[in-house]
Amino acid sequence: MAHEDSQTNAISDEQIVLAHGGGGELTRKLIAERFLPKLTNALLDPLADSAILDMPPGRIAFTTDAHVIQPLEFPGGDIGRLSICGTVNDLVVMGAIPRAISLALVIEEGLPLAVLDRIIDSIAAAARESGVAVATGDTKVIERQRGDGLLITTAGVGELRENARIDARRATAGDAIIVTGRIAEHGLTVMAAREGLKFQTELRSDVAPLNDLVDRLYDTGADLKFMRDPTRGGLAGVLVDLAAEARLSVEIREESIPVSGVARHTAELLGLDVLSVPNEGKAVIVTAASDADRVVQACRRHPLGRHAAIIGQVGDAQPPLVELVTVAGGRRLVQRPYGEELPRIC
Amino acid sequence: MAHEDSQTNAISDEQIVLAHGGGGELTRKLIAERFLPKLTNALLDPLADSAILDMPPGRIAFTTDAHVIQPLEFPGGDIGRLSICGTVNDLVVMGAIPRAISLALVIEEGLPLAVLDRIIDSIAAAARESGVAVATGDTKVIERQRGDGLLITTAGVGELRENARIDARRATAGDAIIVTGRIAEHGLTVMAAREGLKFQTELRSDVAPLNDLVDRLYDTGADLKFMRDPTRGGLAGVLVDLAAEARLSVEIREESIPVSGVARHTAELLGLDVLSVPNEGKAVIVTAASDADRVVQACRRHPLGRHAAIIGQVGDAQPPLVELVTVAGGRRLVQRPYGEELPRIC
Numbered sequence: 001m002a003h004e005d006s007q008t009n010a011i012s013d014e015q016i017v018l019a020h021g022g023g024g025e026l027t028r029k030l031i032a033e034r035f036l037p038k039l040t041n042a043l044l045d046p047l048a049d050s051a052i053l054d055m056p057p058g059r060i061a062f063t064t065d066a067h068v069i070q071p072l073e074f075p076g077g078d079i080g081r082l083s084i085c086g087t088v089n090d091l092v093v094m095g096a097i098p099r100a101i102s103l104a105l106v107i108e109e110g111l112p113l114a115v116l117d118r119i120i121d122s123i124a125a126a127a128r129e130s131g132v133a134v135a136t137g138d139t140k141v142i143e144r145q146r147g148d149g150l151l152i153t154t155a156g157v158g159e160l161r162e163n164a165r166i167d168a169r170r171a172t173a174g175d176a177i178i179v180t181g182r183i184a185e186h187g188l189t190v191m192a193a194r195e196g197l198k199f200q201t202e203l204r205s206d207v208a209p210l211n212d213l214v215d216r217l218y219d220t221g222a223d224l225k226f227m228r229d230p231t232r233g234g235l236a237g238v239l240v241d242l243a244a245e246a247r248l249s250v251e252i253r254e255e256s257i258p259v260s261g262v263a264r265h266t267a268e269l270l271g272l273d274v275l276s277v278p279n280e281g282k283a284v285i286v287t288a289a290s291d292a293d294r295v296v297q298a299c300r301r302h303p304l305g306r307h308a309a310i311i312g313q314v315g316d317a318q319p320p321l322v323e324l325v326t327v328a329g330g331r332r333l334v335q336r337p338y339g340e341e342l343p344r345i346c
Numbered sequence: 347m348a349h350e351d352s353q354t355n356a357i358s359d360e361q362i363v364l365a366h367g368g369g370g371e372l373t374r375k376l377i378a379e380r381f382l383p384k385l386t387n388a389l390l391d392p393l394a395d396s397a398i399l400d401m402p403p404g405r406i407a408f409t410t411d412a413h414v415i416q417p418l419e420f421p422g423g424d425i426g427r428l429s430i431c432g433t434v435n436d437l438v439v440m441g442a443i444p445r446a447i448s449l450a451l452v453i454e455e456g457l458p459l460a461v462l463d464r465i466i467d468s469i470a471a472a473a474r475e476s477g478v479a480v481a482t483g484d485t486k487v488i489e490r491q492r493g494d495g496l497l498i499t500t501a502g503v504g505e506l507r508e509n510a511r512i513d514a515r516r517a518t519a520g521d522a523i524i525v526t527g528r529i530a531e532h533g534l535t536v537m538a539a540r541e542g543l544k545f546q547t548e549l550r551s552d553v554a555p556l557n558d559l560v561d562r563l564y565d566t567g568a569d570l571k572f573m574r575d576p577t578r579g580g581l582a583g584v585l586v587d588l589a590a591e592a593r594l595s596v597e598i599r600e601e602s603i604p605v606s607g608v609a610r611h612t613a614e615l616l617g618l619d620v621l622s623v624p625n626e627g628k629a630v631i632v633t634a635a636s637d638a639d640r641v642v643q644a645c646r647r648h649p650l651g652r653h654a655a656i657i658g659q660v661g662d663a664q665p666p667l668v669e670l671v672t673v674a675g676g677r678r679l680v681q682r683p684y685g686e687e688l689p690r691i692c
């Protein structure tokens with residue numbers, strides 16, 4: 001009997017069991033011993049039903065993301081870093097300064113605690129990097145399914161800058177379209193990892209918090225009219241949204257779009273269009289043409305914006321379509337991906 | 347060929363497919379045609395990366411809950427109503443007025459669209475009932491697993507009342523402990539539905555938004571020192587937390603705890619302790635003994651508080667344990683459930 005007991009304990013020490021999510025003593029221990037020491041901050045520590053935040057008067061931004069990525073860990077990041085950065089970036093591209101993040105974990109029974117520990121470490125590191133607190137959370141456990149392991153949903157609250165005026169309808173013909181760096185690296189890295197491609201070590205997800213970079217852009221005094229992070233749907237999805245919301249056409253030049261050689265090669269191998277592949281550390285920005293150069297220069301001075309470029313401009317052709325001028329000089333319509341090619345990429 | 351096409355369309359019209367979560371055209375259609383018309387409000391409609399909220403100066407409350415309940419629909423509610431009420435109540439028991447909810451859906455491939463439609467209807471109804479807007483959201487689809495169907499994570503932002511001072515450490519010996527109604531109905535309903543018990547039609551989940559009831563309690567002018575909704579872990583879990591945080595003992599009287607006959611009978615059949623079974627429309631409140639009667643009277647005038655009662659008091663015995671005085675006059679220690687008995691109950 002003593003032997004059996006110690007075996008049972010050994011298993012529950014190494015893996016998540018259903019009781020970790022029951023809201024009882026084992027849930028309390030999981031949170032107190034494995035989460036709180038890493039995530040500790042004044043908002044989270046009381047573990048009340050809600051966190052209480054002091055906010056200055058003004059507008060706040062509020063957003064949420066569910067993360068279902070497979071595999072949980074990939075070159076350049078993991079589901080934890082992705083969850084924090086994804087929500088930080090959704091606040092940042094609206095012109096907000098992220099203040100607090102909520103963290104809801106749905107863990108599959110059987111997830112090794114060592115994996116969970118690494119992901120919580122990564123969440124803590126990404127929160128520090130982006131200067132936000134994990135203010136509140138929830139943990140649930142579901143029965144063993146197909147080994148997916150972990151789903152994370154984050155929400156975020158940010159303080160909107162007084163001068164934030166992000167609205168696609170402010171775009172006008174002649175405005176410049178800027179991307180802050182090389183595209184398609186997140187999606188290609190995850191797809192390559194999933195396919196077991198050999199060269200995956202060269203390719204890394206770009207997952208990163210954009211708040212510091214965007215702070216620098218606001219510092220330039222440029223009028224940022226529209227900003228969005230090209231995640232699901234990629235650059236193509238953002239530009240189609242921009243054209244539809246602005247009711248204006250968009251023209252981009254293939255030769256100006258920053259893509260690394262390894263990303264281009266990987267996309268060809270996987271049969272993917274780099275324009276439709278998700279990014280997790282990039283922004284697409286619209287500014288007046290007269291502001292564009294200083295925005296690009298400010299990006300290039302930042303580690304996350306070294307490859308920033310003007311990739312095209314807003315036009316007044318109707319209907320409001322997105323066109324790509326190819327390297328060969330041809331023109332091709334850019335459409336929103338239909339939706340099937342990249343499941344569980346973020 | 348025409349016949350095959352119409353069959354394909356028929357299938358995708360009836361069930362969720364992976365492409366609904368790809369972030370492309372099919373995701374856009376799902377949101378535009380099935381979610382937005384029901385959830386429409388000024389915060390959500392722009393479908394930007396973040397919703398923008400005007401908040402008065404002051405403190406805000408921020409909370410999150412992941413909902414993994416099985417079955418998705420049960421007598422008295424469904425996962426949609428549960429998600430809205432759960433988050434509303436987590437704000438309310440901190441003394442906040444709920445202002446906005448985020449809604450993140452992780453849908454399993456194969457979920458019938460008819461089920462999803464009913465749950466979105468229920469979300470819309472619960473949001474109206476509690477006067478909050480679904481301000482922002484996200485939708486992901488995962489591969490067919492075990493038929494679990496749908497996970498919903500909500501987060502909420504509320505405006506903290508100026509006079510909200512919810513803190514277990516403000517409890518003192520002699521304070522009254524109040525529960526706003528009959529306990530254990532949510533958890534027993536879900537367990538009975540899962541076990542296929544015949545008498546389940548008599549038992550209904552108590553899932554409901556508590557903001558209107560708590561407004562009435564603040565209207566009395568009573569000093570609400572501590573408030574918590576006894577969800578996972580039930581009344582026992584809240585009282586153990588209260589004793590630990592207040593560093594004071596708690597004594598409750600079994601004869602004073604409101605429990606319906608059918609709930610008591612169901613708990614006996616299922617081998618469950620009503621004190622540990624989750625509730626989704628109740629609050630446990632601590633006030634000075636001198637305030638207790640008017641709080642109970644205010645509860646009883648409200649449809650959600652008709653069975654409110656004073657169930658015990660805070661004491662100064664050490665160590666800070668929770669004791670139940672049984673109907674027979676005996677005493678028994680109330681402990682936090684360990685965690686295994688009630689998986690996927692909320």
